[in-house]
Amino acid sequence: MTKLAAQHPQFSRRTAIQAGSIGLLGLGMNHLSALQAADSAGKVRKAKSVIYIFLSGGLAQQDSFDPKPDAPENVRGEFKAINTKTPGVHVSEHLPLLAARSDKWAVVRSLTHPYNEHSQGHMVMLSGRSPMPVGFNPSKPMPGDWPSMAAITSDVLRPTNNLPPAVVLPERLIHRTGRVIPGQFAGLMGPKREPWFISASPFNGKTYGAYPEYEFHHETGKADSQLSFQAPNLALPEGLSQESFANRQHLRRLLDGQRGELEQAAGVQQFDRFRQSAISLLSEPSTQAAFDVTRAPEKLQDAYGRNSFGRSLLMARQLVEAGVSLVQVNLGNNEAWDTHQSIFPNLKNFLLPPTDKGVSALLDDLEARGLLDDTLIVMAGEFGRTPRVFGLSATRLPGRDHWGAVQSVFFAGGGVKGGTVIGSSDRIGGYPHNDPQTPEQMAATIYSSLGIPPVAHWRDESDRPHHIYHADPIPGLLS
Known part of the structure; x- marks a missing residue:
């Protein structure tokens, strides 16, 4: 199969029979778990979970995972290239912790799409689809947008x-102007099938970088506001005792009455779909602890x-350990990685250090808990930066x-296969x-790693089916 987005996987007779059986039995996509070992079994190693680290604004490939030390000065920039644990593979000098762990990760240095607009x-x-959807509006999400990978995962x-299949944290992506960035929602799937947005950082558009330690402003340098990362408020509503909680009908009415407030606070528009999960989550301390x-x-x-x-x-990490299938982590709001100016001090002082430290700790923590082989980590932005x-x-x-x-995409x-450059x-x-x-290939790698078979599809609000896969997974990446 070619890499063109218009192509779709060719299904074997066995997969077709399985798909037909689903239809004959009247089963919907919520029964997809039974097919997670379908045709792709044995072709791509399965992870139980995926953590998709998204760098809104666009990471410069030359200043991170694809340095060009022999290029002219106005291309290679100010940073030096350093050796990694893998012979012949170099990264920016400001990624020393990841360099020491290169045997645990791979980098694709050739991902490409045709767009230069945020x-x-x-x-x-975020959707894994290269063509723009009909009616796309760069200023706001539209009902006809492609659903995000988080929305699709949550649906199938x-x-x-008691946890949803997909979670996005720590906040929705919103520009400082108030523009809600499209691509992160359910789009054609309908508003009741949004992924679960967790608001642990309710400062949309007010900050850049890893506050409070690495907060900065693109023009003025380090900011001085006192923001703090918060644990999401998942407590029982005020006035609701454990005794009254036992009355599910009472709780249903109470939650329905708070629908508007909850949707505004957490961006959870699919509250009907996850009502019972939310009820369980609110009452279960071990779930809240995640x-x-x-x-x-x-x-x-x-x-x-x-x-x-x-x-x-x-x-x-806590969420995938608790059973969430896909967690999208937005590292930086307000297009924090949009380094039109002051690229070298901003990367050196505010963006690369907390990313290097945090992602390295994630690798170590997952490995120590025996979860690294079961958790695919992907890190990318919306594009790279000019040469x-x-x-x-x-x-x-x-x-x-x-x-x-072109941009570089990190996988672990x-x-x-650690130490691999594709x-x-x-x-x-x-x-x-x-x-x-x-x-499309990156998305296929994510879906295949989660065990979603090539026959899988999602349906829009008019009940029309849509392919999930639009390419094969990236070859040579997984063992």
Whole structure:
């Protein structure tokens, strides 16, 4: 099969028979768990969970996982390339902890799509679909948008341990202007099938970076506001005792009465679908504990970093351990990685250090708990950055512009072959040099790792079926 988004997987006779059996039995997509070992079994190693780390704004590939030390100065930038644990593989000098763990991760240096605008890039990299949906509006989400990978996962997989199949944290992606960024919602699936948004960082659009330790402002440098990462409020509503909680009808009416407030506070529009899960979650201390990182051991909090990046990643680990299938972790709101200006001080001082520390701690923590082989980690932004560094004005330090033509995507765990580099960019990091990969292939890797078979589909609000897969998984990435 080619890599073109228009192509779809060819299903075997066995898979077709299984799909027909689903229809004959009248089973819907909520029964997909029984098919998680369908045709793709044996072809791609399965993870039980996926953590998708999203770097809104776009990470510069030359200044992170694809340095160009032999390129001209206005391409290679200010950072030095350092050796990793893998011979011949180099990364930025500001990723020393990940460099020491390169045997646990792989990098795809040739992922490409045609868009240089934030909203289009978010749509592509959060949905795994390259064509823009009909009626796409870069200024706001639209009903006709492609559903995000989190929404699709939430729709086709079953809840586990009273937790939803997919969670997005620590907040929705909102620009400081108030623009809600499209691509992160259910779109064509309808508002009742949104992924579960957890609000542990209710400062949408008010901050950049890993506050409070690494908070900064693109123009003025380090910010001085006192923000704090919060454990989500999952307590029983005020005035509701355990005795009255036993009366499910009473609780149903109470929750329905708070629907508007809950949706506004947490962005959970699919409350009907998860009502019973929410009821169980509100009453189960062990389930609530999966969301509270402030009570984790002190040494573990220190290892991840006591900031919004580290605590978001720690919460993601706790959630996959508790049974969540896919956790999307937004490392930085307000397009924090959008380094048009001051790229080198902002990456060096505010963005790369907490990411290097937090992701390294995540790898160590998952491995120590025996979860790394069962958890696929993917880290990407909506695009890369321009090959050449430019200066905006005499008063602003140099930066890089948006660049969809190529970016580096980080993979670890879940059967990933550590120390692997797939594809390459050209000598200035501008375009794929060989083995280009697409967002569709990245999405297929995620879905396949979760055990979602190629025959799977989702239905829009008009009950029309849509393919989940639009390409094969990235070859050579997983063992």
